[in-house]
Structures are given as C-alpha cells and as structure tokens.
Amino acid sequence: MRGAGGWWRAKSTPAKVETYTRWSFHFFGVIEVLAIGTSALGEAGAGVGLWLLLVVSVHAVIGAVTASRALDWTRGQREQPVRLLWALAAVTAVIAVGAIGLAERGPGGEEVESAAGAVFGGVLAFGAGTIALGVRDRKRVFGIVGGFAAGASTVSWPIGLPGPAALFTGFMVLLGGGFLAFTSIFSVWLLNAVYELDAARETRARLAVAEERLRFGRDLHDVMGRNLAVIALKSELAVQLARRERPEAVEQMIEVQRIAQESQREVRDVVRGYREADLGAELAGARGVLTAAGITCEMAEEPLALPAEVQSALGWVVREATTNVLRHGDAGRCAVGLRMAEGRVVLTVENDGAGTASQGAGSGLAGLRERLAAVDGTLEAGHVGDGLFRVVAEVPVTAQVQMSEVAAV
Known part of the structure; x- marks a missing residue:
C-alpha cells in the first residue's frame, strides 16, 4: 500500500486527473457488466443468461479499449480511432438487434424478455456514450445519441413491441446515452483544462525568467553601451594621432584605459546587484x-x-x-x-x-x-x-x- 501511495503522490496534478479519468471510463465497463450482464444472468437463468452475460462483457471490453484509444486521441498521443469507433457501433447494433429479437421472438418467459430488454437498452446507452468520446463536433455527438435513440425505437416497433413502449425505449436510450456522452465530453474538457492550466503555469515561470534576463541585458547594455562607444571613438582617435606621431595619442590611450577600468567596475556592480537577493x-x-x-x-x-x-x-x-x-x-x-x-x-x-x-x-x-x-x-x-x-x-x-x-x- 505504501508503494501504491508513493506511486500516486509522485504523479503531477494533470497526471492524477488523467489517471482518474481513464479508470473512470474503464469503470463504466465494469458497471455495464455488473448492472446489465449479471442482472440478465440472474433473471434469464444459466442458459440464456450466460450468453447475455458473455455478449455484454464483450461489448464492455470493446468499449473500454475504445475509450482508452479515444482519450489518447484527445490528448494528441495517437490518431483518431475511426475503425475502432465503427467496430464498436457495429457490435452495439448487432447485440441490440439480437437482444430485442430474443425478447420478442426467442424462447423463454417474461424473465428472458426482461433480461434481453435490459441488454438492448443498456448496450445502446453505453455504446452511444463511448462513441461520443471519439468525436469533437458537438453536432455529431447529438447526432450519435439521437441516432441510437431513434434506432432503438425503429427496430423495436416492427419486431412486435407496442408503439408507446417503443417510444419509451427510445427515450430511455436517449436519456442514458445522453448522460454518458455528456459525462465523457465533460471529463475530456476538464482533463484538457487541467493540462492547459499546468502549461500556463510553466509558461508563466519561463516568462518570469525571460523577463529577468531581459532586465539584466538591458542594465548591462545601459552600462556598457555608452562606454564602449567612447572607447571605440578614443581608440580610433589615438590611432590617428599615433600615425601623425602626436604625443596626444598617449593621453587618449590613458583615457581609454580609465574608461575600461570604470566599465569593469560598473559591470561588477550590475552583476553583484543581479546575484544579490533582498x-x-x-x-x-x-x-x-x-x-x-x-x-x-x-x-x-x-x-x-x-x-x-x-x-x-x-x-x-x-x-x-x-x-x-x-x-x-x-x-x-x-x-x-x-x-x-x-x-x-x-x-x-x-x-x-x-x-x-x-x-x-x-x-x-x-x-x-x-x-x-x-x-x-x-x-x-x-x-x-x-x-x-x-x-x-x-x-x-x-x-x-x-x-x-x-x-x-
């Protein structure tokens, strides 16, 4: 436990939020298996119930993998998992159609019908919420959730489900899928916001360092700029006087030496002020x-x-x-x-x-x-x-x- 606690404390705040977000999406799969699969097993019995549990578990595993890849995509760590999203959509559709067909046309009594109906609505809701994680456009998210809800009503009515019941099924899929889709989008937004805030803090620190360097460079330029210009001018004058064998050249070089020594002292003062902290x-x-x-x-x-x-x-x-x-x-x-x-x-x-x-x-x-x-x-x-x-x-x-x-x- 101490090692696990140290592993968690060693993470930065953005890394902790990302880890929490990833395991939350994985926990969605666990919830799907426990709430839908085990419930179907208890209602439908060992025969049909085991098959329903198996298909729900397969759907949950594919959904967890899709959520992980989609989260990597939102963080810019891989390309958008388009094929995996389509595969999840296809598996969701096949399981949903099979479940509603089992509920209306398959063997068994009310228990099997109830279990299959729960599988039908559950996989559609979890599938819509997971697929929404892999798209960015808000209109597409609305289209995915609405399409799954409309598909639920459209498929269940021709098989034999009464009209009001078919509409209610579509509404429940819309409600559940919309909630999971909103949770996914909000979690990704929160994760990106945390990373952006952390990057902004690092940028602020770098800007502070850059500002201090600019201040030091400005102070050094103010000290040395004028003195170097005078040194260059007097050195050129001394060269001209020396070529003419004028004695004033020595005086000019003495002045250059004095300015150079003064510049050295001023630079030391600037550096000392920079290195000292109040x-x-x-x-x-x-x-x-x-x-x-x-x-x-x-x-x-x-x-x-x-x-x-x-x-x-x-x-x-x-x-x-x-x-x-x-x-x-x-x-x-x-x-x-x-x-x-x-x-x-x-x-x-x-x-x-x-x-x-x-x-x-x-x-x-x-x-x-x-x-x-x-x-x-x-x-x-x-x-x-x-x-x-x-x-x-x-x-x-x-x-x-x-x-x-x-x-x-």
Missing part, C-alpha cells in the same frame, strides 16, 4: 507566485536589522525553496517561518504534497549551502512526514543585530 522582496514575491499557483501561503514578516549579506543568503533560500515547491510535488500549502533563536536567525520553508523523490536532488540546494557557508550558515532539507518537505536555514547574527531586534520589538 529578503523582503523575495518573501513578497514568493507569496505572490504561490498564491497565483493556487497554493495557500503562511508567510513570515522580515525581521529588522539583518546584515545585507545575511538577507541576501536567506533571500536566495526563499527563492530556491519557492521554485522547488512549484516544480516538484503537488503542494496545496506552504509555510515560511522566520525567527531569532539563540543568536541565530532561522528560516523554515515547509510544504505538503511532496513526491517520493527528493526535492534537493538537483544543484539548487547545493548552491544554497555554498552561499550560506559564506556567512557561517547551515542548511537542512528533507522529508519530515507523509508528503511534507522542509527546508531549514540557520545563520548566526551578531550581538548588535540581536540588540537592535529587541529594541525594535
């Missing part, structure tokens, strides 16, 4: 991203008077932990705690819905440990319960920081 900004950003992803957040407030290097290191912990929550598992709640304890500031990030695989398997947490080591900090990460994953970062703080924190309180 704790308050990261906490606010994590709250916004997690809330947008539908995850309940319990976010701590930033403590006062933390050194800049400590804030930067803890900010990176919040950023990486938030990324792991979004990318791994299926979290519904995330709690971020920040407190002072025995001369250390402790940051805790805990989320549920963690899969069996470790969220720290990549290089992200290793990089965090290197950043925290620069400020004498430590990092612990791992599973702490059923589906719970916790990241704990501890960084020592000076006595002055602790006193300022107490004064702020």
Whole structure:
C-alpha cells in the first residue's frame, strides 16, 4: 500500500486527473457488466443468461479499449480511432438487434424478455456514450445519441413491441446515452483544462525568467553601451594621432584605459546587484507566485536589522525553496517561518504534497549551502512526514543585530 501511495503522490496534478479519468471510463465497463450482464444472468437463468452475460462483457471490453484509444486521441498521443469507433457501433447494433429479437421472438418467459430488454437498452446507452468520446463536433455527438435513440425505437416497433413502449425505449436510450456522452465530453474538457492550466503555469515561470534576463541585458547594455562607444571613438582617435606621431595619442590611450577600468567596475556592480537577493522582496514575491499557483501561503514578516549579506543568503533560500515547491510535488500549502533563536536567525520553508523523490536532488540546494557557508550558515532539507518537505536555514547574527531586534520589538 505504501508503494501504491508513493506511486500516486509522485504523479503531477494533470497526471492524477488523467489517471482518474481513464479508470473512470474503464469503470463504466465494469458497471455495464455488473448492472446489465449479471442482472440478465440472474433473471434469464444459466442458459440464456450466460450468453447475455458473455455478449455484454464483450461489448464492455470493446468499449473500454475504445475509450482508452479515444482519450489518447484527445490528448494528441495517437490518431483518431475511426475503425475502432465503427467496430464498436457495429457490435452495439448487432447485440441490440439480437437482444430485442430474443425478447420478442426467442424462447423463454417474461424473465428472458426482461433480461434481453435490459441488454438492448443498456448496450445502446453505453455504446452511444463511448462513441461520443471519439468525436469533437458537438453536432455529431447529438447526432450519435439521437441516432441510437431513434434506432432503438425503429427496430423495436416492427419486431412486435407496442408503439408507446417503443417510444419509451427510445427515450430511455436517449436519456442514458445522453448522460454518458455528456459525462465523457465533460471529463475530456476538464482533463484538457487541467493540462492547459499546468502549461500556463510553466509558461508563466519561463516568462518570469525571460523577463529577468531581459532586465539584466538591458542594465548591462545601459552600462556598457555608452562606454564602449567612447572607447571605440578614443581608440580610433589615438590611432590617428599615433600615425601623425602626436604625443596626444598617449593621453587618449590613458583615457581609454580609465574608461575600461570604470566599465569593469560598473559591470561588477550590475552583476553583484543581479546575484544579490533582498529578503523582503523575495518573501513578497514568493507569496505572490504561490498564491497565483493556487497554493495557500503562511508567510513570515522580515525581521529588522539583518546584515545585507545575511538577507541576501536567506533571500536566495526563499527563492530556491519557492521554485522547488512549484516544480516538484503537488503542494496545496506552504509555510515560511522566520525567527531569532539563540543568536541565530532561522528560516523554515515547509510544504505538503511532496513526491517520493527528493526535492534537493538537483544543484539548487547545493548552491544554497555554498552561499550560506559564506556567512557561517547551515542548511537542512528533507522529508519530515507523509508528503511534507522542509527546508531549514540557520545563520548566526551578531550581538548588535540581536540588540537592535529587541529594541525594535
């Protein structure tokens, strides 16, 4: 059971919905056998009842295979199973005609007639609902369900069923087939919507990364564009002066050297600002991203008077932990705690819905440990319960920081 639970928790939300949808359609076949086949066996007896159970089971198996292939088609994993849809329609028609013929013309009493009539209406309803899964056009779905209902009335009346009873049979097929067709279409729509939402979340994350890269590129261009243009201009001027053996060429090259050194310093400042993370900004950003992803957040407030290097290191912990929550598992709640304890500031990030695989398997947490080591900090990460994953970062703080924190309180 633990392995089965781990297999389920390791799936993403769209994969869980797809698995649930597939087994729901397979369960339709089980319902068809149990509700129609076994009922026919109980009413008609061991002779005719076994044959009715057999044909219903064959119809249920073909319907389950058709539903699986049709669901693959709706997910774009295979071509539309046209031949299988036609085969299911043909088998449904043959079984329905045989059942109504057995009910009206075959041997047996009222029990056989009742069992055959249930098989007739049941296979038509389940057949219409399953075939509707393999088409996209709404008009075609209406045509399939209506055609099966009309066929039920048309076939049953000439065999000997009274007119009102034939109309009632068609209405019941319309009602049952319509319900199953609606269930199939709605299930596929829901599955596609879940996949689209998951893709939108991934796209939003990629856009955020792209936006950050554009910002960095824009800042770097603003810093280097003008300086490089001046360097190119002064270098060209120095070349011209050197060709004329003018002493001003040395002054121009000294100026080029100065601008190059200044550009190097400005680039370092840009990169340093890009690599440093502000704790308050990261906490606010994590709250916004997690809330947008539908995850309940319990976010701590930033403590006062933390050194800049400590804030930067803890900010990176919040950023990486938030990324792991979004990318791994299926979290519904995330709690971020920040407190002072025995001369250390402790940051805790805990989320549920963690899969069996470790969220720290990549290089992200290793990089965090290197950043925290620069400020004498430590990092612990791992599973702490059923589906719970916790990241704990501890960084020592000076006595002055602790006193300022107490004064702020």
